[in-house]
Structure formats: C-alpha cells, structure tokens
Amino acid sequence: MNLKNSWAHIGPVLAVGTLCVVLTPSISAQVQTETETTHGKATHDVQVERGEVVMVSGNDLIVKKDDGQIVHIPNVPESARVNVDGKQLSVHELQPGMKLQRTITTTTTPQTVTTTQNVTGTVWHVTPPTSVILRLEDGTNQQFTIPRGQKFMINGRETDARDLRRGMTITATRIVEEPMTVVTHQREVTGTMPPPPPAPPANTPILIVVSRPTPAPAAAAEAEAPAKLPKTGSIVPSIGLLGIVFLGASFGLTMFRKLRAVA
Structure with a gap:
C-alpha cells in the first residue's frame, strides 16, 4: 500500500456506514481480499x-x-x-x-473486475477529518485518506473521524472496479477435395483399341522372306541360239566379200 493517497480515488475507503470500532487494542490487523468478475455482452x-x-x-x-x-x-x-x-x-x-x-x-468480451479488501488495524494516529494511520498485522503503519462526509459507527453511535482515538481497532473496506477487455481468436x-475430371459429352465417339496377336519369330521370318522362282529350264537353248547368231554373221560376211569382188 502507498502512503496517504493509496485508496483515496476509489470510493469509500473506510467502512461505509458499517465500520466496526472495538476498544480492545489486542486484535491483530489482517487483510481479506475478494474478487468478482462481471462479464458484459460479447x-x-x-x-x-x-x-x-x-x-x-x-x-x-x-x-x-x-x-x-x-x-x-x-x-x-x-x-x-x-x-x-x-x-x-x-x-x-x-x-x-x-x-x-x-x-x-x-x-471481444468486456469485463469488470471488482476487488474488495477488508483491512483491520489499530488506530495509531488520526488527523480528522482527512486521514488516519493504522498499525497493520506486520507491525507497519499505513496512512489512509478519509473520504469527505465519511461516518463511523462507534459503540452504536454514528460519528465522524474526530471521535477516533489511538488504540481503537477498526475495519476499513476498499472496493476497486477495474474495467478490462478480453480478446480471443x-x-x-x-x-x-479437387473435383473429378469432367465426363466426355454423350455424342463423343468412343475409340476402341483392338489388340492383334504378335506372330511367332519363325512365322514372321518365313512371311518376310522373298519368294523364289521355280527351276523350270536349262542353259542348252541359250547355246543353240548363240550358234545360230554366229552362223548368220559368217554368211553375211561371205556375201559381202563376193559383191565387192564383182564390183
């Protein structure tokens, strides 16, 4: 807690209308905190x-x-x-x-976090009507600002800070409202899946592939070999024809010589 102005800006500092004052100085100081979160419209x-x-x-x-x-x-x-x-x-x-x-x-959700702290301490010093110093549980002194017009209940009687005395044990309430925004993603x-390929139109001709068996190597070689002519004659007729040609040539030369001699 900060000195003097720590709670001055957040509403009632010392208990609003219900501050309990006990004259027994032996009660130890303590701080109780309660937190409540209120959600707005998301x-x-x-x-x-x-x-x-x-x-x-x-x-x-x-x-x-x-x-x-x-x-x-x-x-x-x-x-x-x-x-x-x-x-x-x-x-x-x-x-x-x-x-x-x-x-x-x-x-995006707006939220309001309300924190309520109840502080109990023994009055160490009071400066009416503006502030009071309390001795807390850990033995330290803390100064609190008293809001204007703050009233206290002392032994069933409503009074102000002027009636606070050293050694009185009082309980103060601090309420803090903190707006915040929570963003989640x-x-x-x-x-x-990718669409299947489109089907062909109804009038598209369909290509039908027919496989033909491959011929065996021997049958293929036999089919590719050139055809041979049959052996139907001999060389004798050719020799006879050649002899007739020579004989004709010899007869022609003899006649040519005779005609030349007569001339």
Missing part, C-alpha cells in the same frame, strides 16, 4: 479467407487466394489439421487443387 467478428492449394513441399504450403494472390506459408506445424470431408488431414496429405477456407472468429481451416 461481440464477434468473423473473417473468411479462401484459396486453392498450388503446391506442397515438406511443411511448406503455397496457396492461391481467390483474388489471385500467391501466398507462401512456410513451416506449417505438424499439429496443424485441415478438416476435409470430415477427415483431419495434415499438411503432408494436402493435394494440389484442394479448396481451402480459413475462418477467423475474434471474440479462434481459427478453423476446412477444405474440399
């Missing part, structure tokens, strides 16, 4: 981001967002999971073409 802000898986390499993920922006997400944690058609998939199970959607829900990533 507000929610939802952001949705969509994209398509382009590539997965180890723990690195590349996603193309709907606006065409390419986003590189390095070192995706092993614990990260994507809900795809009811299955929890890790980054290694993602496939190019998958559609991803990340939903970020930000919840919840992230959820879902996805869908």
